[in-house]
Amino acid sequence: MSLDLLDVTVRLGRGESRVTALSGLTVSFAPAALTALVGPSGSGKSTLLAVAGALLRPDAGRVLLNGADIAGLSPAQQARLRRERIGYVFQSGNLLSGLTALEQLLAAASVAGRSPRAVRARAIELLTEVGLGHRLRHRADQMSGGERQRIALARALLLEPDVLLVDEPTAAVDRDRAAGIVDLLAATTRRHSCVTVVATHDPVVVDAADHVVDMARLRAGADSPR
Amino acid sequence: MYLALLELKAARGRFLLMGSVVVLVAALVGIVSGFTTGLGDDTISALRRLPATHLAFDRGADSDQFARSLVGEAELDGWRERDGVEAAPLGVSIARGTTDRKVEVDFAAFGVEPGSFLDPGAASGTALSAGEPSGVVVSQQLVKDGVRVGDLLTVDRLGVELEVTGTTGRSSYGHVPVAYLPVETWQRIRFATPGTRAAVAEPPHQYSAVALKAGAGADLTGADRALTTRTVTVEDAYAAAPGYTGERLTMTSIQAFLYAIAPLVVGAFFAVWTVQRRPELALLRAMGASRARLLGHTLAQAAIVVTAGAVVGAALAAALGLAVGSEVPFSLPAGALVATMATVVLVGLAGTAVTLRKVTTVDPMTMLGAGR
Numbered sequence: 001m002s003l004d005l006l007d008v009t010v011r012l013g014r015g016e017s018r019v020t021a022l023s024g025l026t027v028s029f030a031p032a033a034l035t036a037l038v039g040p041s042g043s044g045k046s047t048l049l050a051v052a053g054a055l056l057r058p059d060a061g062r063v064l065l066n067g068a069d070i071a072g073l074s075p076a077q078q079a080r081l082r083r084e085r086i087g088y089v090f091q092s093g094n095l096l097s098g099l100t101a102l103e104q105l106l107a108a109a110s111v112a113g114r115s116p117r118a119v120r121a122r123a124i125e126l127l128t129e130v131g132l133g134h135r136l137r138h139r140a141d142q143m144s145g146g147e148r149q150r151i152a153l154a155r156a157l158l159l160e161p162d163v164l165l166v167d168e169p170t171a172a173v174d175r176d177r178a179a180g181i182v183d184l185l186a187a188t189t190r191r192h193s194c195v196t197v198v199a200t201h202d203p204v205v206v207d208a209a210d211h212v213v214d215m216a217r218l219r220a221g222a223d224s225p226r
Numbered sequence: 227m228y229l230a231l232l233e234l235k236a237a238r239g240r241f242l243l244m245g246s247v248v249v250l251v252a253a254l255v256g257i258v259s260g261f262t263t264g265l266g267d268d269t270i271s272a273l274r275r276l277p278a279t280h281l282a283f284d285r286g287a288d289s290d291q292f293a294r295s296l297v298g299e300a301e302l303d304g305w306r307e308r309d310g311v312e313a314a315p316l317g318v319s320i321a322r323g324t325t326d327r328k329v330e331v332d333f334a335a336f337g338v339e340p341g342s343f344l345d346p347g348a349a350s351g352t353a354l355s356a357g358e359p360s361g362v363v364v365s366q367q368l369v370k371d372g373v374r375v376g377d378l379l380t381v382d383r384l385g386v387e388l389e390v391t392g393t394t395g396r397s398s399y400g401h402v403p404v405a406y407l408p409v410e411t412w413q414r415i416r417f418a419t420p421g422t423r424a425a426v427a428e429p430p431h432q433y434s435a436v437a438l439k440a441g442a443g444a445d446l447t448g449a450d451r452a453l454t455t456r457t458v459t460v461e462d463a464y465a466a467a468p469g470y471t472g473e474r475l476t477m478t479s480i481q482a483f484l485y486a487i488a489p490l491v492v493g494a495f496f497a498v499w500t501v502q503r504r505p506e507l508a509l510l511r512a513m514g515a516s517r518a519r520l521l522g523h524t525l526a527q528a529a530i531v532v533t534a535g536a537v538v539g540a541a542l543a544a545a546l547g548l549a550v551g552s553e554v555p556f557s558l559p560a561g562a563l564v565a566t567m568a569t570v571v572l573v574g575l576a577g578t579a580v581t582l583r584k585v586t587t588v589d590p591m592t593m594l595g596a597g598r
């Protein structure tokens with residue numbers, strides 16, 4: 001499994017507020033490795049994840065998933081790719097309101113065409129791993145930001161994606177929890193040999209990552225593998 | 227479907243509220259439909275029961291034919307001679323009477339020729355017979371009113387005496403229960419001068435209409451021209467029954483309004499529901515749910531709420547039908563109930579159609595806004 005962005009340009013917004021979020025960006029993400037994506041706010045981290053996650057079609061350039069270009073896919077093909085091969089944890093708004101922690105995971109399985117009953121045991125296991133084993137039946141919208149983010153992470157892991165994209169997973173949790181989340185991400189990455197990209201400002205994540213990609217340096221044209 | 231049900235459960239308060247509105251609308255539709263049929267039966271069940279295909283009225287009578295039209299012996303004989311047609315005289319008029327046990331009743335006097343195809347026979351007692359001109363067969367409602375076989379029924383102010391020989395099933399005309407009697411006796415009632423207390427010795431040999439059983443090839447227009455009659459189907463003659471057209475118009479317009487309200491209410495609810503959960507829809511799209519799936523999901527929720535509402539509403543309407551019994555003209559056969567509820571479901575679902583576009587146009591990119 002590999003993920004490469006070649007000369008990708010993305011412009012966002014319309015008219016006056018139109019900005020070039022990514023301009024001619026080229027970067028490779030290593031398979032079976034955890035990459036930390038760092039850079040100042042507004043440098044395009046979230047935008048890069050969206051392009052890599054088939055959520056956003058770049059205005060120019062190619063996005064190669066295992067060598068196959070996904071930049072030109074139709075919206076329906078993109079949707080299919082997202083539900084079958086991509087795990088995504090957004091910066092916020094990850095959960096369906098009114099559902100319990102466990103139901104969040106089962107609903108995701110159902111969207112991906114999997115039987116909720118078949119994944120139930122695994123879902124409970126994952127929620128326990130992120131430290132929410134005792135809150136399976138609590139409504140997710142009554143939980144804290146960090147707890148919600150952990151549910152979203154468990155949900156992304158449930159379907160064993162080829163590409164795992166995580167946007168600021170530790171922004172709302174304490175240091176110990178952050179370490180736990182990073183460990184889980186690293187372990188999952190190794191176990192499934194998936195490409196994992198984590199946009200972050202958190203030194204805990206950066207320290208544990210296999211590679212670090214700095215948006216500021218990328219813009220200057222230099223990648224910095226460690 | 228799993229997700230649709232999860233969401234239903236999560237937002238059950240809102241869906242229950244919506245469902246109860248559907249219940250009320252459905253129950254109201256059912257009740258109105260029950261009254262439409264019930265009142266209709268009360269007005270024309272006697273006509274519906276007639277084993278005739280057509281009625282030939284006097285050409286001069288355009289409306290209220292049962293009250294206005296008079297056809298004579300010549301027309302009756304003329305119709306009897308036509309090929310492919312069976313003809314029998316029919317007299318219709320409204321009268322009041324009192325039995326020898328002092329029961330006062332209104333009744334629709336239907337004069338028929340004993341033994342003709344219009345003769346209703348008798349469910350109990352004996353049928354009309356030509357040899358017994360004062361015999362009368364009363365319908366069910368008159369029995370309920372207290373008229374019994376063997377009673378002597380005197381027509382008020384005319385003094386015509388009738389002897390109740392038998393009973394027959396439900397039959398009413400213009401909200402008045404029917405009594406069948408030999409057409410000669412009917413003529414004595416119809417053509418008597420009220421207050422004289424003396425029956426006309428030789429009343430005119432006229433009838434309200436000639437009832438016809440016409441085969442497919444019968445030339446009715448030709449016969450009408452030759453006999454100066456105006457033939458209409460029995461169904462078209464319903465309109466000539468007193469009050470029938472007005473009642474139907476009233477009831478069907480109430481029903482039409484309800485059918486218009488149902489989709490608006492359901493549509494408005496789902497429009498609000500969809501706007502409220504745009505963030506969820508965006509997330510589902512971002513997670514890879516296809517447009518078709520979200521559509522199916524929303525439609526499934528609508529179908530569940532609307533169907534459940536209609537079923538409960540139907541049960542309410544049916545329960546009301548049982549509760550009022552036969553005290554009021556209410557009739558809601560299972561077939562009619564199913565048909566009206568199916569219509570409620572269909573128009574309710576049609577109401578969600580406007581919302582469906584909003585569901586499919588949700589942009590998963592809104593997930594990127596960090597301000598969510």
Ligand SMILES: Nc1ncnc2c1ncn2[C@@H]1O[C@H](COP(=O)(O)OP(=O)(O)OP(=O)(O)O)[C@@H](O)[C@H]1O
Pocket residue numbers: 012013014017018019020021039040041042043044045046047048594596
């Ligand atoms: N929908 C949009 N319309 C217009 N401009 C946008 C839109 N979304 C993002 N941008 C702009 O694109 C640029 C890159 O945004 P992006 O969210 O990728 O940054 P980021 O590196 O993730 O920042 P942060 O660390 O604050 O999350 C920013 O300048 C932002 O203002």
Ligand SMILES: [Mg+2]
Pocket residue numbers: 045046047091167199596
């Ligand atoms: Mg961001």
